[in-house]
Amino acid sequence: MKNKLKVLRAEHDMTQQDLAQAVEVSRQTINAIEKGKFDPSLVLAMKLSRLFKEDIETLFIYED
Amino acid sequence: MTFIMTTQKQQTIKLAVWTWSWVATLAIATFGPRFIWDDHQLLTVLAILTNLANGVMMIIANRKYFNIMDELQRKIHLESLAITLGLAVVVGLSFSLLDQTNLITFDAEIGFLVGFIGITYLITLFINRSRYL
Structure with missing residues (x-):
């Protein structure tokens, strides 16, 4: 699954650590999501979606 | 922090x-x-x-x-535990069979299995961490 996390984080001028703190996960988890190595749970995806005020579908792009 | x-x-x-x-x-x-x-x-x-x-x-x-733990850390540990548990059962029983059939000269002590579990968990954790992080 692709995502726009890195772009949105840059637009909001946040570091990985800032974002990790905002959604209560480790910085390594944010890094793994950005690199597409790990797909977040629905709860974490919704936290990120609310934080950036974007739809989940905008934030995460599902590919078959 | x-x-x-x-x-x-x-x-x-x-x-x-x-x-x-x-x-x-x-x-x-x-x-x-x-x-x-x-x-x-x-x-x-x-x-x-x-x-x-x-x-x-x-x-x-x-x-x-x-x-x-957060969800990624939990996933890494759970995958490592799953592999460790599977290997502990399979290798442990094979080791016990080797002892029962006298193919090894020493007894298959529980300490060997505990050591094997510890080492396997450490190795799988290391591999899983490098996969995700």
Whole structure:
């Protein structure tokens, strides 16, 4: 699954650590999501979606 | 340092303390009867019960340690545990068979299995961490 996390984080001028703190996960988890190595749970995806005020579908792009 | 990191650090320390306490009480229960209290039955039972209680506390601390992990950390540990459990059962039974059929000259002691579990868990954790992080 692709995502726009890195772009949105840059637009909001946040570091990985800032974002990790905002959604209560480790910085390594944010890094793994950005690199597409790990797909977040629905709860974490919704936290990120609310934080950036974007739809989940905008934030995460599902590919078959 | 974030709240999560602080909590994780505290829980890691608690787990380490209970683990060392369990190892220490295990050593006392193992060697105490022979070297400290000369096979006194009541003291031996007390030492084993103390070790058992420490073991239960270690398990509770480990459960709490898991519950404060974030979802990626939990995934990494769960995958490692799944591989370790599978290998422990398969390799453990094969090792026991080798002993029963006298294909090895020494006894298949439980200590070998515990050591194998520890080493396997460490290796799988290392591999899984490098996959995701």
